[in-house]
Amino acid sequence: MYVIVVGAGKVGAQVVRELVTAGHEVLAIERDPAKVAAINEELGEIAILGDGPEVRVQDEVGMARADLCVATTGRDETNLAVCQVAQVRFHVPRVIARINNPKNEAIFRALGVELTVSATQAILAHIEQELPSHPLIHLLQLRGSGFELVEVMVPEGASTVGRRVDSIDLPPGVLLSLVVRPDGTPEVPNGETTLEGGSEILAVTQPEHETWLRRALTGGA
Amino acid sequence: MKIVIMGCGRVGAMLAGRLSDAGHDISIVDLTASAFRRLPEGFAGTQIVGNGVDQDTLREAGIEQADAFVAVTQGDNRNVMAAQVAMHLFDVERAVARIYDPERQKIYTELGLRTVSPTVILSDRLFDAVVDP
Numbered sequence: 461m462y463v464i465v466v467g468a469g470k471v472g473a474q475v476v477r478e479l480v481t482a483g484h485e486v487l488a489i490e491r492d493p494a495k496v497a498a499i500n501e502e503l504g505e506i507a508i509l510g511d512g513p514e515v516r517v518q519d520e521v522g523m524a525r526a527d528l529c530v531a532t533t534g535r536d537e538t539n540l541a542v543c544q545v546a547q548v549r550f551h552v553p554r555v556i557a558r559i560n561n562p563k564n565e566a567i568f569r570a571l572g573v574e575l576t577v578s579a580t581q582a583i584l585a586h587i588e589q590e591l592p593s594h595p596l597i598h599l600l601q602l603r604g605s606g607f608e609l610v611e612v613m614v615p616e617g618a619s620t621v622g623r624r625v626d627s628i629d630l631p632p633g634v635l636l637s638l639v640v641r642p643d644g645t646p647e648v649p650n651g652e653t654t655l656e657g658g659s660e661i662l663a664v665t666q667p668e669h670e671t672w673l674r675r676a677l678t679g680g681a
Numbered sequence: 682m683k684i685v686i687m688g689c690g691r692v693g694a695m696l697a698g699r700l701s702d703a704g705h706d707i708s709i710v711d712l713t714a715s716a717f718r719r720l721p722e723g724f725a726g727t728q729i730v731g732n733g734v735d736q737d738t739l740r741e742a743g744i745e746q747a748d749a750f751v752a753v754t755q756g757d758n759r760n761v762m763a764a765q766v767a768m769h770l771f772d773v774e775r776a777v778a779r780i781y782d783p784e785r786q787k788i789y790t791e792l793g794l795r796t797v798s799p800t801v802i803l804s805d806r807l808f809d810a811v812v813d814p
Contacts, residue, residue, distance in 0.1 A: 515784035540761075540765075545788060570765075570769040571765060
């Protein structure tokens, strides 16, 4: 694959390294001469100095034949412009944008940048996971489907402990995909599975049914 | 008309003053409070300190009731992003962005944005000033 990476800061440089190691043809566009020099010294002449959203710059690096464009700068407006120029002017089949402010995800999606990676969101998800009392953790957005994958912890002593799955009033469309028992054993649940205190349940749900799902599984308010 | 302007530089401030004098309801947004000193004396509109790319700042500026939005910060990328937020997320009928880069202006015009490129306009004027008798 020919991949063009815009931005060679900490995130971009690591993306470039991984892609080169994986055997892809990679070109990086970066505004800071020092960062361009650092990449070129480490990986050979694969970084050029330039402003990523500029049509002329994208033309020079052959955006028209790129299979993928990844915008990794620390500025959301730059990343959006990079993706829009690549898509509209050079018809790049796939674009990926780093999003720094999670609030901006909606505008990226509305404008057809389907694949976005938000470091802030990822860090938040990790923090949620590390907080033992957190009843519902967001694991993954299933893009395009309107569903998400979440993890719900059944607390010890919850009113739902000992109940069978088929006796629980689950929101419509929810799929309980996996139960991880307190000893770490995973199993695919069915109607006869009984809820156990300290187990974790992975479920696919629509975001608007999160609260209902959490209450149904934990009995909590 | 209710109009939100992002960027209180020379152009933003002058435009805000003129539209306000013409009887429009203006909210002007800038990152720094000191930028508002450029506004004409007795400016009747609302001044909001904040980043106009941020949807919460735009809401505070009344974007949900706005008939028009104008983005005139120094950054092309910021201007087109904010104008597209106004157009696509807040259904503002007239969203206008200043774009210095004429090449990118073409792209965003294609995407339905109203754009003004000072580079194109100024070079036209200068051309006429030089060549015209």
